Amino acid sequence: EATDQTDVAEAADAPQGAAVPAPEPTFADFPVHPDIVAALAEHGIVTPFPIQAMTLPVALGGHDIIGQAKTGTGKTLGFGVPLLQRVVSPADEGFDALPAPGKPQALVVAPTRELAVQVSGDLERAGAKRGIRVLTVYGGRAYEPQIEALKNGVEVVVGTPGRLIDLAKQKYLDLSRARTVVLDEADEMLDLGFLPDVETLMAQTSPQRQTMLFSATMPGAIVALARRYMSQPTHIRAMGDD
Ligand code: ADP
Ligand code: MG
Numbered sequence: 439e440a441t442d443q444t445d446v447a448e449a450a451d452a453p454q455g456a457a458v459p460a461p462e463p464t465f466a467d468f469p470v471h472p473d474i475v476a477a478l479a480e481h482g483i484v485t486p487f488p489i490q491a492m493t494l495p496v497a498l499g500g501h502d503i504i505g506q507a508k509t510g511t512g513k514t515l516g517f518g519v520p521l522l523q524r525v526v527s528p529a530d531e532g533f534d535a536l537p538a539p540g541k542p543q544a545l546v547v548a549p550t551r552e553l554a555v556q557v558s559g560d561l562e563r564a565g566a567k568r569g570i571r572v573l574t575v576y577g578g579r580a581y582e583p584q585i586e587a588l589k590n591g592v593e594v595v596v597g598t599p600g601r602l603i604d605l606a607k608q609k610y611l612d613l614s615r616a617r618t619v620v621l622d623e624a625d626e627m628l629d630l631g632f633l634p635d636v637e638t639l640m641a642q643t644s645p646q647r648q649t650m651l652f653s654a655t656m657p658g659a660i661v662a663l664a665r666r667y668m669s670q671p672t673h674i675r676a677m678g679d680d
Contacts, residue, residue, distance in 0.1 A: 554575075558596040
């Protein structure tokens with residue numbers, strides 16, 4: 439009997455006449471703003487990668503996430519789409535009621551300037567049609583344009599820990615309204631000695647925040663960080679990691 443059932447299951451999977459494959463889900467199948475879906479489509483991004491398909495329902499529901507997956511699996515939009523979805527843009531009704539300049543609604547902390555620039559680019563492209571302003575900050579670059587952008591108001595700040603702390607210390611950056619916080623490549627931040635800085639930043643964000651942590655590996659210090667700053671996180675692993 440068991441053998442028969444296996445045969446039936448295999449037959450159903452085979453590409454035979456009457457079998458119609460289930461359509462792959464698209465970003466439009468998730469509760470994502472049509473302008474975000476359209477912006478992604480303009481860049482050829484229509485079907486979520488597995489880590490994205492797993493992350494979207496949980497993250498769009500506002501839950502904390504620990505994501506573990508190898509490089510190139512699409513983690514950026516896994517957190518980026520839910521992050522942008524939660525952001526209120528200047529084009530939205532009710533924007534006037536939002537807090538003043540210098541108070542981003544979302545923060546992404548990244549270990550290196552290269553990663554910060556890459557993440558910002560992805561967020562900018564996906565959020566462009568909604569008019570979401572993304573600022574990238576990192577060391578070794580003039581403060582003035584970053585300060586000017588903060589004064590004008592930005593919805594999302596992406597940066598490396600040191601420069602984020604500098605701007606916060608100088609009161610140009612106020613993280614108290616940051617209600618979406620992403621720690622990208624957390625294990626890399628640990629290796630570079632940034633965890634104390636990350637903790638300083640986390641402590642300044644909204645206690646009501648949604649926190650998403652991504653890391654290729656989960657050393658004890660990252661697990662401890664997650665325990666301290668995350669609330670009942672859902673663990674998501676893309677297939678193929680060790
Ligand atoms: P990771 O952060 O896991 O290393 P990225 O988020 O940088 O991976 O994504 C890797 C590459 O895949 C990028 O070039 C990105 O634009 C592309 N990409 C991400 N998601 C999709 C998708 N759903 N469809 C097509 N390309 C995608
Ligand atoms: Mg990445």
